[in-house]
Amino acid sequence: MSNTALKETPTKSVDHITPHWRQNAKEIQKFGTVIKDLPIGIDEKARQQICEALNVLLADTASLRDLYKKSHWQVGGPTFYQLHLLFDKHFEQQVELVDLLAERIQILGGVSVAMAHDIAELTRLNRPPKGREEVPVQISRLLEAHALILKDARVWAKKAADLGDDGTNDLLVSNVIRTNEMQVWFVSEHLVDMPLVFAQ
Structure with missing residues (x-):
């Protein structure tokens, strides 16, 4: 190729x-709104209630x-290793639930809450202190949160079924309720006063 041919090649603008x-x-x-005409077989009013x-x-x-x-991050004491790992495992499972719930809201034509400051305004969970707390207090906070979520999930699983929303019912029963129940079992056993060496 000649130098002339090279010069004639147009150059792209930056x-x-x-x-x-x-x-x-x-x-x-x-x-707080839902798409009006969404062809998924659930009416707008029902989708509005469920998304809220x-x-x-x-x-x-x-x-x-x-x-x-x-x-x-902040757990301490003799059960540090077990709880450090358990809490992180439960964190990962809750990450999955957050994604499933957010996507379900979008599927229903709603808008999922996303940013930390918006979540802080909407959540009903009591805000913990910034500092470290003793293990029994940490676990009690977690169990109180689970209890609130489970109560709500059961109510809305039934309501979703009654409103003809089997997808939300399935999500709440198969994922939210079962995951939270399992986590309650694993966490609550750490508050049982059992002898470690000699049986009573």
Whole structure:
């Protein structure tokens, strides 16, 4: 190829590959609304009710997830190793539930709560102190959170079924309720006063 041919090749403008990252626009859907005409066989009013309930449950689950991570980092004492690992395992399981709940809200045509400050406004869980607490207090906080979530999940599993939303019913029963029940079992056993060496 000659030098002349090289000079004739058009060069791309630098602007063509510059990212356009300073963009702003109005929201495409307001929080607290659902898409009106969604062909999934569940009417708008039912989807609105379910999305509102799921967003509260999502906020509580996200808060429980973070409470597990806080406990994982700050746990101490003779059971440190076991609880450090257990709390992190439960954190990962709650991460999965957060994703499932958020996606279910979007499937129903709603808008899932997402940012930490919005979750903090919506959650019903009591806020723990920033500092470290004793293990029995950490576990009590976790169990109180589980109890609240489980009570709510059971109520809304039944309501979702009554409203014809089998998908949400299945999510709440198969994932949220079963995961939280299992975690309650594993965590609550650490508050049972059992002899370690000699039977009583």
